[in-house]
Every structure is written in C-alpha cells, then in structure tokens.
Amino acid sequence: MIGFSKKKKHINNWLVYTIHDKFLRNLLPKYVKGKLVDIGCGEKPYVDVIKRYVAEHIGVDHQDTLRDKCNIDRFGTAYDIPAEDGEFDSAICTAVMEHLEETDKAIKEADRVLEEGGYAIYTVPLFWHLHEEPRDFYRYTKYGLKYLFEKNGFEIAELKALSGSGVTFGQEFVYYLWRFRKGGQPNPLWWIIPPIGTFIQGRSYLF
Numbered sequence: 426m427i428g429f430s431k432k433k434k435h436i437n438n439w440l441v442y443t444i445h446d447k448f449l450r451n452l453l454p455k456y457v458k459g460k461l462v463d464i465g466c467g468e469k470p471y472v473d474v475i476k477r478y479v480a481e482h483i484g485v486d487h488q489d490t491l492r493d494k495c496n497i498d499r500f501g502t503a504y505d506i507p508a509e510d511g512e513f514d515s516a517i518c519t520a521v522m523e524h525l526e527e528t529d530k531a532i533k534e535a536d537r538v539l540e541e542g543g544y545a546i547y548t549v550p551l552f553w554h555l556h557e558e559p560r561d562f563y564r565y566t567k568y569g570l571k572y573l574f575e576k577n578g579f580e581i582a583e584l585k586a587l588s589g590s591g592v593t594f595g596q597e598f599v600y601y602l603w604r605f606r607k608g609g610q611p612n613p614l615w616w617i618i619p620p621i622g623t624f625i626q627g628r629s630y631l632f
Contacts, residue, residue, distance in 0.1 A: 437619075448587055452546065453474065456546055457478045457544070457546070458479060458515055460480055460481045461479045461481065461513060461517065465486055465503060466486050467490070468495075486501075511537075512538055516543070516544070516545040520548055523549055524560045526562055532579070551586070592629050592630070596629065
C-alpha cells in the first residue's frame with residue numbers, strides 16, 4: 426500500500442519527490458510484476474523505471490483529464506476500469522485517492538481487476554495543501570487506510586509514512602515562498618526565493 430509520486434520534480438518540490446523516488450526503487454522489485462495497471466496514470470512518468478519489472482504497463486485515466494493523453498492506454502475511471510476480472514498481476518495508484526469522492530468504490534474496483542494474490546501500491550497524503558481544486562476531498566491516517574482497504578478486500582502488506590513533520594513543514598514553507606513568484610512583475614524576492622527554497626529543502630531532508 427506504499428506508493429510514490431507521479432509528478433515531475435521541480436526546483437520548488439524536489440524534496441518530497443526525491444524521497445518518493447528513492448523508496449520506489451526499493452519497492453518495485455518487491456511488489457510489481459507481470460501485467461500492471463496504472464490507475465489514474467496521467468502522463469505515466471515512471472514508465473521507464475517500471476518497465477524492467479513488468480511485461481505490460483497499462484495506463485488508465487479519464488477522457489476529460491487536463492494532462493497529456495498520449496500515454497493513456499485505456500480511458501476509464503478508478504470506479505470503472507476497462508478490464509476483465511483478475512486481468513492484472515499488480516497495480517499502482519499514485520496521488521489519486523484524495524481526489525476521489527467514493528473511495529470505497531475505487532478500492533473495490535482495483536480489487537476486482539487484480540488477480541488473487543496480486544499487489545497494489547498506493548500513495549496518499551496525510552498533510553498537504555489544497556491542490557487540483559475543486560477535486561480535492563480527503564486526507565488519510567494510517568488507521569483510516571487500514572480500515573478502508575481491509576474492508577474492501579485487501580490484506581495490508583506494508584503501511585509506511587515516507588516522511589515526517591520536518592519534511593512536511595519545510596516543503597510547505599517552500600510552496601508558500603513560491604507564491605511570491607507567481608504573476609505580475611518580478612519583486613525584490615523574485616531572485617532569492619529559489620536558492621532559499623533549495624536550502625530549506627536540503628535542511629529538511631537531513632532532518
């Protein structure tokens with residue numbers, strides 16, 4: 426049930442995505458194999474990392490996504506995946522659950538398309554700012570996740586926080602600083618925010 430980020434790194438958020446990617450490298454050979462479904466795949470940014478472990482990587486996303494659709498293999502939703510029962514050996518669903526109104530329904534659907542004994546890797550936030558509004562609905566504790574997945578057919582193999590309060594505070598503070606670089610003309614803070622943000626993220630990573 427541990428997952429990784431699906432967004433590309435940027436100078437203002439490399440901290441959280443570096444942590445995710447590092448964990449991903451250790452996670453994939455343990456849980457991913459065969460035919461994999463990427464639920465809410467977006468642009469499939471990790472296709473090159475995943476391909477060495479799977480025979481087929483099927484990306485599923487909805488027709489109205491605002492992201493580039495070039496890498497979507499099947500159009501569908503987390504509630505209605507265009508696949509047969511037990512078609513996939515493994516699944517990933519990264520940074521999607523907080524944007525779903527009916528979490529139970531989505532988890533049941535993932536269970537349906539997985540073969541018996543297949544693994545699903547999920548990533549969800551506990552603390553994070555509002556994003557992709559207005560489709561931002563939930564935040565999850567480890568107890569809530571355990572309840573939801575076990576209720577809907579899964580057995581938990583691992584459940585782990587990828588960072589703590591130091592990373593959360595540092596990353597959110599950098600996001601706050603970057604607000605001063607948006608829109609309008611460059612202000613006195615325009616040029617110093619990137620190096621300050623990089624320093625804060627580096628210190629937070631050490632903590």
